[in-house]
Amino acid sequence: MELNCIGEMCPMPVIKTKKALQEMGENGAITVLVDNIEAIENIEKMVKDYTGCTYTTGESGENFTITITKGSGGLESNAKKESGSVVIISSDKMGKGSDELGETLLKMFIYSLTESDVLPNAIIFYNDGVKSTTSGSASIESLANLSEMGVDILSCGACLQYHDLTKSLEVGRVSNMYEISEILLNATNVITI
């Protein structure tokens, strides 16, 4: 079975692949064709969360492929871990009003997390928030420190693409709305900046 997701924006390839896997019989296989490596990474993440699935990745011209074989165990999600606190940053500024003050406040907020005894499990950046995780951001050092301390730093892949910042990501990893919504639903505490 083949699934063509050329030209589709994140998270559509992940959602379509998941749906196809759910509808497929035991030991079935599916090859997904996408035009960007982020989609492959996101599908890999999704597959790893399910038991009994194996996969191989490849390239086909300028496109990428991932072939997934569904195990006999079916699509049972691996035990979900509690997500604890999750911080959401959706802007390159903190609060409304002065831009200069807002940018400084956000930078200080991210810095203050590095000095805290209590850490969030994840920090999610979307929309203009991705300006904090990409080149030219004044928060790269703080975020790299947080990442080293075990905080998952996620940037929305579609947002990076929209702002043409995919190649400029300096810290953390690319995520998709599918994973972001799952993290939010599993979080015990969501802090929106």
Place this chain on the structure above:
Amino acid sequence: MDYYVITFKSMNDALKAEKLMMGHGGTIIPVPTEISADCGFALRISSLEFVESNVFEFSETYEVSGKGKNKVVKKKDY
């Protein structure tokens, strides 16, 4: 000692100092609660070279080591 924290008379002085020190490893941080409970801006910097040559106006200099509960802040006397 891990780094220095410089405090300022005004937020504007802090922002000005940060602009000057950005290329020299200076970054603006919230004033550590060990120094003041007020909400304010301070400059975190690893060397006092530019500070002591009075490139910008500031109030006090503190030496900081450790972090979180183990943070130690000491005022530098001149």
